Amino acid sequence: MAVKEEERVLPLLPLRGLLVYPSMVLHLDVGRERSVKALEQAMVEDDLILLATQHEVQLEEPTPEDIYKMGTIARVRQMLKLPNGTIRVLVEGLSRARLLEFLETESHYRVRVREIIQEEVHDINVEALMRSVLDHFEQYLRLSKKMSPETLSGVSDIDEPGRLADVVASHLPLKMEDKQQILETVEIRERLETLLSMLNNEREVLELERKISQRVKKQMEKTQKEYYLREQMKAIQRELGEKEGRLGEVEELREQLAQLEAPADVKERIEKELQRLEKIPTSSAEGGVIRTYVEWLLELPWLKQTEDDLNLKKAERILEEDHYGLEKAKERVLEYLAVQKMVQQLKGPILCLVGPPGVGKTSLGRSIARALGRQFVRISLGGVRDEAEIRGHRRTYVGAMPGRIIQGIKNAGTSNPVFLLDEIDKMTMDFRGDPASALLEVLDPEQNKTFSDHYIEMPYDLSKVMFITTANTLHTIPQPLLDRMETLYISGYTEIEKEQIAKEYLIPKQIKEHGLTKENFQIHKEAIRNVIRYYTREAGVRNLERTFGKLARKGVKQLVSGDRKRVVVTAKNLSKYLGPEKFRYGKAEETNPTGAATGLAWTAAGGDTLTIEVSVLPGKGKLTLTGKLGDVMKESAQAAFSYIRSRAEEWKIDPEFNEKNDIHIHVPEGAIPKDGPSAGITMATALVSALTGVPVSREVGMTGEITLRGRVLPIGGLKEKSLAAHRAGLTRILIPKENEKDLDEIPKSVSKELKITPVSHMDEVLKLALVRDPNESD
Template identity: 90%
Template sequence: MAVKEEERVLPLLPLRGLLVYPNMVLHLDVGRERSVKALEQAMVDDDLILLATQHEVQLEEPTPEDIYKMGTIARVRQMLKLPNGTIRVLVEGLNRARLLEFTETKPYYQVRVSEIIQEENSDVNIEALMRSVLDHFEQYLRLSKKVSPETLSAVADIDEAGRLADVIASHLPLKIEDKQKILEAVDIRERLESLLSILNDEREVLELERKISQRVKKQMEKTQKEYYLREQMKAIQRELGEKEGRMGEVEELREQLEELDASDEVKEKIEKELQRLEKIPTTSAEGGVIRTYIEWLLELPWNKQTEDDLDLKKAEKILDEDHYGLEKAKERVLEYLAVQQMVKRLKGPILCLVGPPGVGKTSLARSIARSLGRKFVRISLGGVRDEAEIRGHRRTYVGAMPGRIIQGMKNAGTSNPVFLLDEIDKMTMDFRGDPASALLEVLDPEQNQNFSDHYIEVPYDLSKVMFITTANTLHTIPQPLLDRMETLYISGYTEIEKERIAKKYLIPKQIEEHGLTKEKLVIHGDAILKVIRQYTREAGVRNLERVFGQLARKAAKQLVTEERKRVVVTVKNIPQFLGPEKFRYGKVEEADSLGAATGLAWTAAGGDTLTIEVTVLPGKGKLTLTGKLGDVMKESAQAAFSYIRSRADELNIDPEFNEKNDIHIHVPEGAIPKDGPSAGITMATALVSALTESPVSRYVGMTGEITLRGKVLPIGGLKEKSLAAHRAGLTHILIPKDNEKDLEDVPESVRNDLKITLVEHMDEVLKLALVRDSS
């Protein structure tokens, strides 16, 4: 195939985003000043101009380096000036030309080019390439909608291979780089092969586009079909009056799903169940099961939560309004609020309020919810023995339901309530499982963000919940469960606290509930104290409130039947309302006694005094213990006895007293069980008093355990014991030196009235407690 090149000098017209091939006729709009002058020069000369494309479309004034080195020599056929100053030109491409150099750059580009003139001689290879190109172009046209089908018939009549390649390339929507590649292919075989490669790539892209389009179309058709059928079914149901049909149910549930604020996992689960529900006949029982399940999922508060009220002063005021005392529990709540205010996101703490019945554990939890501005939920775990009560039943069972935790969250309506698990120490276990182990996942801050309920089957986040548990004792709570909780002890109220609670909370509440006023029922302060001491015996105030309710009822009856204007309750007339005294409390002895020492005891109902009596009888050294004593107190008596035998000489006691005498130790009120590690020094003092015939001061009380060497060991419940001593009229109490740190818990008024002596050894106790004859 012959190729001839001729040099010539021509004006240059740079093209933007456009490329002209030989034998191609098209219109151009020319507006740039340099391009217009190049056109004018071409019209002056022989109407010939070089058309070359610039690399970057956005360049307004391209430099020689910005223009491709291969262009097309074209003849200017027409030129028309438009009203906006632009010139519209009709050009016809003639031959390819290689740009050799720029001879002038102003006022227009003038270049020296080498015109490429080809003489086409067809051979077998070229013919084969032409047919392949035409075949691929036909397939391209079948897939593409950007080129009209008539183009194929026009292209098929072209015999020259080079021209065929140029015409097909001009019809393809290619990038300028690809079109330029075709233009620069002077060799016809190379040009056809490049075009063939481009057509092949374009065809594959179009095939892929067609597949994607068909897939999208099918999906749209399916969605439209389902929508159309649903609308038809709705219309049919409206006509038949079947508003409560299955489709109506599903549509209603689907509307709720659109408004649900939950994770994609939850929504996908609900949608899947809705699709199952649609396919199940109305008469099928399974439909009701699925609907109930969907409703549970829709009604749970997945992401709905209340905003915490982080005003510490307001929270403190609310807690003080609702409860007197309980300082440690209140302080812990305020600490939580303060940290929440600092970090904005804190895993809910798990508090365990431990204490006797009636001390206000449940009502404190309710007050905590009020102070935080959160919803409050309470479930009682007393007697729960089935694991399914916590984790729910699997949906395969008839009558399956979620566990109490999920039920509580649904009732709360928010994902961050204060959740009270009441009586956690009263759970039991049997063949149905261990509910305490199921609670581990609920109360573990590292696990409860993905709590799994057997019924719900979708993980539920409990990490925002503030869990509070209550218990009367810790020893029945499994250790792994106890390890997840922060324990706060509420030991009970002192007499002083009970008196203030009665005046501030209990009496006003009972007066209001019984339709009375402060003027109609007056209860004197000393009468309140008598009720506390002699009509109730408890650590809390539940029975105390019940007694005041009884007083209010009696007063209401008198006001109605006897037409009285007011009822006054005093110490003297209390038996008229409440009957004889039900309880007695320890009082100071009338005189100093031999072999009788006053000990201080702690019970679940508070502190009390305990007289320990010792009698020495002729005998053979037998030690008798009575008063329904526990093992600890029996061992304390044995330790005191051994200590005295080892110190008989120093204490002026006959060293052989144990061989000549029997000793009987008795603690009065023998029907009541007694035990605890704090009666050692009291027993030793009573023994020494009986053996030395030295009386014990009736105004001295004592508490502490004893060792065989006479050391005094620490005890618990100092606050309650001190109050009992104060109430009994004692003026001097002896306590272990190691309990000095607990003195701050004793009310200041009690510390001022009592002389409190810290002792380390039994010798100090005897010196202070025994009244020895100075003669």
């Protein structure tokens, strides 16, 4: 195939987003000043101009480097000036030309080019390529709806292979780089092969587009068909008055779904369940199961939450209004509010309020909710032994339902309530699982963000919930569960605190509940104190409130019967309403006892005093322990006994007393189980008193464990024990030296009236507890 080349000098017209092939005839709109001057220069000469495409369409003033080096020599057939100043020109492509040199660049581009003229040569390979190009172009036109069928007939009549390649390329929506590649491919067979590859690629793209379009169309048709049928069904149901049908239920649930504030995955799950519900016959029992499940998902507050009231002064006022004392618990709540106000987002703390019954643990939780401005939820865990109570039942079970946690959240209506788990120390376990272990996920701030209930089967965020648990004692709570909670001890109240609580809270409450007024019912201050001392003996105020309720009922009866118009309860007439005194208040013992010592004990109901009695009887050294003592107290008795034997000579005790006598140690109220590591020094004191005959001071109480060498070990529950000593009328208590750090917990009103003496050895205990030294003569 012969190629003729001839050099020419021509004006250059840069094209933007357009490429002209030889044999193409088309209109161009020319507006740039430099391009207009190039056209004028071409018309002055022989109407010839070089058309070359610029690389970037956006360039307004392209430089020589911005223009492709292969263009098309074209003849300007016609020029027409438009009203807006643009020139519309008709050009006809003649031949390819390679740009060699820019001769002028000022007013317009004038370049030297080498014109490339090819002779069309036919051979069998070129003919085969031409047929393939036409076949692929025909398939492309069949798939493409942007070209008319007449385009193929116009292309099929072309005999010259080079011209065929150029015309087909001009009809394809190719990238400018691909069109330029066709223009720069001078060799005809290579040009046809390149075009064939591009045609094949374009045809595959069109087929893929057609498949996607058909798939989308089918989906749209299916959706439209379902919508149309659903609307028809609704119309039929409206005509028949069938509001209770399955579709009516689903429509109602879908309306609720549209208004639900929930994560996208929750909404997607509900929609899937609704689609299942639509397909299930009305008579099927499974439909009811699915509906109940969907209703639970719709009613849960997934994203709804109340805004915390972060006014610290207001919160402090509310806590003071509702409770007297409980300073540590109140301080912790105010700290939480302060941090929340500072950082705006804090994981819900998990507080464990530990204390005897009746001290206000549950009501404190309610007050915390009021102070925060949150909803309050309370569930009791006492006696719970089934794991499903916490995590819910699987939906496969008949009568399945969510656990108490999710039920409480639903009842609260918000995702950040104050959630009180009452009596957490009274959970048990059996073959149905361990609910305490199930609570580990609930009460772990790092895990409860994705709490999983067996019934809901969707992660629920509990991290915004403020969990509060209550317990009477800690030793029955599993250690892993206890580790996840912040423990706040709420000890018993002093007599002074009980008086204040009675005046400010209990009596006004009972007056209101019984329809009385301050004018027709009064209780004197002395009567209040006597009720506390002689009719109740507890760490909390529950029985105290119950007693005031009894007084109020007596008063109502007298007022209603007309016996009196005004009832005044005084210290003198108190027994008339409540009967004889139930407890003896004052000294633990009337006289200084021999062989008996007053110990201080801690119980789940608060502190209490415990008298330990020792009798020395003729015998053969038998040690008898009675009073339903636990293993720890029995061991304390053995240790005290061994210590006294080792020091017998110092205290003028017969060294062989254990061989000649039987020792009987008894703790009264034998029906009540007693155990704990704090009765050692009390037993030792009672033993020494019984063996030496030296009385123990009736005003002294003591607590502490003893070692075989006579050391006094630390104990727990010092505050409760000191309150018990104060209630019993003791004036001095002996405590282990190592418990001095706990003295700050004792109320000032108690520490003022009690002389608290730390001791580190049994010798110090005996000096203070016995009325005289055992070595001194009587």
